[in-house]
Amino acid sequence: MKVVYEKTSALTDQTLSYCPGCTHGVIHKLIGETLVELDVLGRTVGIAPVGCSVLAYNFFNVDMVQAPHGRGPAVATGLARSLPDGVIFTYQGDGDLAAIGTAETVHAAARGENIVIIFINNAIYGMTGGQMAPTTMPGQMTQTSPYGRDTATAGYPVRVCEMLATLDGVAYAERVAANTVPNIRRAKAAIKRAFENQVARRGFSIVEVLAICPTNWGMTPIDSISWLTEHMIPYYPLGVYKDKHAENTGGGGV
């Protein structure tokens, strides 16, 4: 029989621990395919965050380090400075990257560390059961914003790509979404661009992926996709926020 599709060799045979409908699995696959296509599996070290994807160290068939909550970019810095030929990436959620790890994220970006950050923004803390994240939408109900996120007391969502694009150390920042097949294909291209940057030693690259959390949003996966499309994308516009090394684009921009 002719093989028409195979699981990427960059992922192990471990059963994923994610909920039905979750987009982590799709994004793992995109990273895995990229690492195989660039032929860098043997020199890649990935960093797992604290959150739903903490067990990512079991899923990727590369050397992995589990970092304290939010410290992924600092751990990645230590690895990148120790492994001159290494390909180093972190996989972080919105609480990990944009709340407890904001300082580590901003300064790794400012230093232009030669790392890739894959930032999963699903507007909620998943693993702890659905609390308000720094990226939770105004009015969004969560376990710790039961009446909806009130911007008067809980402030506003953080737009990470826009913020990091202002830093000279950032080579590449793009926001994509895992909501439709065309967008997932664009996400793959963005992830590949980020890892190509790293192989070429061009500095800090971040790909923000808008993702869904059906379990904690309390919606079906299909309704979750619609909610992402209707509520998140208008607040978090998709596009390239910075691409220092893009040809003929003057450095990118949405």
Next chain:
Amino acid sequence: MEEKVLMKGNEALAEGAIRAGCRHYFGYPITPQTEIAAYMSRRMPHVGGIFLQAESEIAAVNMVLGAASAGVRAMTSSSSPGISLKSEGISYLAGSDLPCVIVNIQRAGPGLGGIQPSQADYYLATKSPGHGDLHMLVFAPSTVQEMADLISHAFNKADEYRVPAMILGDGMLGQMMEPVILPAEREVKTSKPWAANGHQNKRPHNIINSLFLEADILENRILDRYKRYAVIEHNETRAENFMTDDAKILIIAYGASARIAKSALTAARKEGIAAGLLRPITLWPFPVKEINAAAENARDILTVELSMGQMVTDVKLAVQGRRPVHFFGRTGGMMPTPEDVLEEIRKIERNGSI
């Protein structure tokens, strides 16, 4: 090549680390240890090493975690308030079985405290370096020479046992200048097959991790680590005996207070008081055997610290009531004079044991 030079304690420690093969330093400025970072920033570019000034002590210790995961000799340094911030990282380093060195040039606390020397982080270093069941090796230099020598020893032992190690100094040792014989540069060849440095498609993937969601598996990991700790406790204690053979009053002190105690007991000897000093060089593992041996013929024990009394609890546990244990300390950055300690020795001599 060995060479004799006059150096500050902090600088001797930094040079000792480089000669021990450390090429990765991550730090953040804080008095009174900043000379370590400054020295590293000057020297590392000339030896092909990495100096990185982190955005915080938290980031610095996590950069150490990353570098140690990659299998290189990595270190960070700070002073007391900064060590509080590193606690999280130290716990993860211990839980992930990662060797590295953390330097604490202690200043007075609590809070922002002061910038004068202190030994009030003894508990932090030896009892509760971070959350969970864990230990780290703790070495206490007492001279500039030991600042240079113990850092090398700390790296070796950290690698040997796959544990984090701490150099617990203080502001006096960090700032003072003394002649020091710098050790010759040694080539380090430690095999680290567990490192996350890229599998090169030649082995299964390595995972550096402290998370174990099944309680029985986590318990077994900890039990295994405690077996290693037991070997450390058996093999790695170090202490200096100074005039302890015939000592009736045995002083126990480490680091800066051991220097003051030595002056005091030398003066006491001139007055005919048989005093001696047992100076712990390792604080964890604590030199229990050495203390009991030195206490064998002693009538009284006096513990001297730059704190309200922390190591004294370990001294009491070591002798288990067999000898009266007295305490003398100053805190908040105040230094006792040798005369102050001598007066304590005289009091014990006069009053005898109760």
